[in-house]
Amino acid sequence: MRDYVPKIIGQEAFDRYIGPYRGYNDCLNPSVSNVFATAAFRFGHATIPTVLHRLNESFQEHPLYPSLPLHQAFFTPWRVVKQGGLDPVIRGLLARPAGKVTRDHLMSQELTERLAVLTVPETLDLAALNLQRGRDHALPGYNKWMSFCGFDRVRTLADLGKVMKNWRLVEKILELYGHPNNVDVWLAGLLEETLPGARTGPLFACLIGKQMKALRDGDRFWWESSGVFTQEQRAQLMKHSLSRVICDNTGVEATPADAFRLVRYPQEFLPCNTVPSMNLEAWRDT
Structure with a gap:
């Protein structure tokens, strides 16, 4: 909570939605919400890099076990056993950047073109799976969640442009969806302009922040709770x-x-x- 969440939603959103711990609240439901599990916290899929970096003790490319395209690491636990263990991978996670959503790049092609699943002979598309999962779970669209968080609903091309800051992308989204009310929450939330010092935009910051507060304050065994x-x-x-x-x-x-x-x-x-x-x-x- 302390070290991770402020970097994801930004310190300002952390202070607004979570704030300092004031003790156990027996009126809060700490269970995980559908929108958090199915959409908001899956922002992390866009942070997965294209390469699984493996570094030596000097945090340089490992001479024996070089970095791999991500799809070559799917379902290959033998690499951990026979290729240096977890240490090279952990060094790579510590010393190389995560993926980043940009105007021209939403998610690594390793995940949208080469995602392997043991029970399916073809490769899958993680972005498509996320969109379909939201529909399977009957998640309301982007605008419903904007209202839930107290933000203005987007009604026009101009409104959508204000939250996404990418007119070419906005035009494409409305061409596909027809109306802002139809836009899937996972996609629109991921495309929002990120908040200062954050990896998410305002909507996901709200949804993640509210969930984290419920998980913390609604847990009577939280480590900061009196008597624990x-x-x-x-x-x-x-x-x-x-x-x-x-x-x-x-x-x-x-x-x-x-x-x-x-x-x-x-x-x-x-x-x-x-x-x-x-x-x-x-x-x-x-």
Whole structure:
């Protein structure tokens, strides 16, 4: 929550929809909403890069196990066993950027042209699957969710252009859908202009933010909730991070201080022995 979500929806949206923790709220339903699971949180499909990077101990291209086009990594667990384990892959995730939605590029062709599924002999299109899944789940369209989040509905070409900032794309969408009310929420949400310091636009920031708040505040066993951990234990948990998890469970010897942020190697990487860790003495019974 602390390290990941603000980078996805932006700090301003985080403060607006989630905010500081104020304790367990028994009026909140913490179950996962249909629109979150089926559309909003699938924004991540657009962040998947075309290449599965595999790097050596110096965070350079691995001489024995080079990086792979993504489709060559589908359903190949033997590569982990016989080609260097997970460490080269984790280094690649730490030191190479995720994919990014641009005006001319929505999703990697590795996912739209070469997606492999064991039970299907042909390759599939993940974008098409996402659109169809939303329809199978009877998700309302983009405009309904705009109203749900308190935003103005888009009614015209000009309205859609304001949220997507790409007239050529807007014209194509209206040519295909006929009217803004018909546009699928996953597609339109993904094409919104991203918020400052975020990877999503306003609608997905709202839907993700509301879901995360419900998951946190509606969970009576949330780690910050009174009575779950002692004050000393919570202080130790605050030190923990994904970087520390990687250091403790892999052979990777250096990470960014924040594993969710892309930084330069070696200048901005930390040796694992300097990454903060928890003191488990806080859990010792007296």
